[in-house]
Amino acid sequence: MALKDSDAALWAEYLAAGDESSKEKIVRRYLPLVKYVAARMAVSPPSGLDYDDLLSFGVFGLLDAIDRFDVSKGFSFQTFAVPRIRGAILDELRKYDWISRSGREKLQKLGRAMDRVMQEKGALTDSAVMEAMGSDEKEYREALELSSRSYIVSLDEVLALEDGEVSRDGIIPDEGAGAGELLEEEDEATRVAEALKGLPEREMQVVSLYYYEGLTLKEIGRILGVTESRVSQIHGKALASLRVMLASR
Numbered sequence: 738m739a740l741k742d743s744d745a746a747l748w749a750e751y752l753a754a755g756d757e758s759s760k761e762k763i764v765r766r767y768l769p770l771v772k773y774v775a776a777r778m779a780v781s782p783p784s785g786l787d788y789d790d791l792l793s794f795g796v797f798g799l800l801d802a803i804d805r806f807d808v809s810k811g812f813s814f815q816t817f818a819v820p821r822i823r824g825a826i827l828d829e830l831r832k833y834d835w836i837s838r839s840g841r842e843k844l845q846k847l848g849r850a851m852d853r854v855m856q857e858k859g860a861l862t863d864s865a866v867m868e869a870m871g872s873d874e875k876e877y878r879e880a881l882e883l884s885s886r887s888y889i890v891s892l893d894e895v896l897a898l899e900d901g902e903v904s905r906d907g908i909i910p911d912e913g914a915g916a917g918e919l920l921e922e923e924d925e926a927t928r929v930a931e932a933l934k935g936l937p938e939r940e941m942q943v944v945s946l947y948y949y950e951g952l953t954l955k956e957i958g959r960i961l962g963v964t965e966s967r968v969s970q971i972h973g974k975a976l977a978s979l980r981v982m983l984a985s986r
Contacts, residue, residue, distance in 0.1 A: 748808050763803055770815055771795035774822045777951055791826055798825025840883055846870055847880040851981045861978050878970050885973030932982040940975040
């Protein structure tokens, strides 16, 4: 999808002048996109950081996208910028060891239990996983919510938002990506798509609303008639389940 007329004028000015003033106009125009992406990522800022820090990380990605965007290709800038904004936020978060020791232990316990249940039963149910963990429902749900909040390398890196001008089909691949890399990315997306089919209906619904429709966890909760915390747990279960299923393929 091509640039809107108003955006095209901004880009024409920037390409002609190439100065900081014209670039600043481009940045201001697309700052809401940074907020849009950050709000739809299922991550919580680690200790010492806050939401504004996530936005700052996203701005790094926005600036990189502005420098690399090729107007002549006729694509929407939003489509080009979203994965780079998201990637910049994830890259910075990876630098922080932000899960507590007890949190890591809970996630490891959940992962081991899911692996065992999948090997023994071929499917993941709440009751079976809780039994394998030796946990009560409260501890189990806490682990799922932690999984939702802390799973940094998630579907965000495989699936792109589909919201108006931001669509997966229109994402421009990096110029430096070779054929082998692109095939690997396509293969990974195919593996994830196949694994998604193995999720229970409610988990698949949450994944679809979050990653494909671009809704927040709170918005999904209103649609499903449950709390944001419950949606977070369902989301965490879906991500943990996908990780186990993908590892077994």
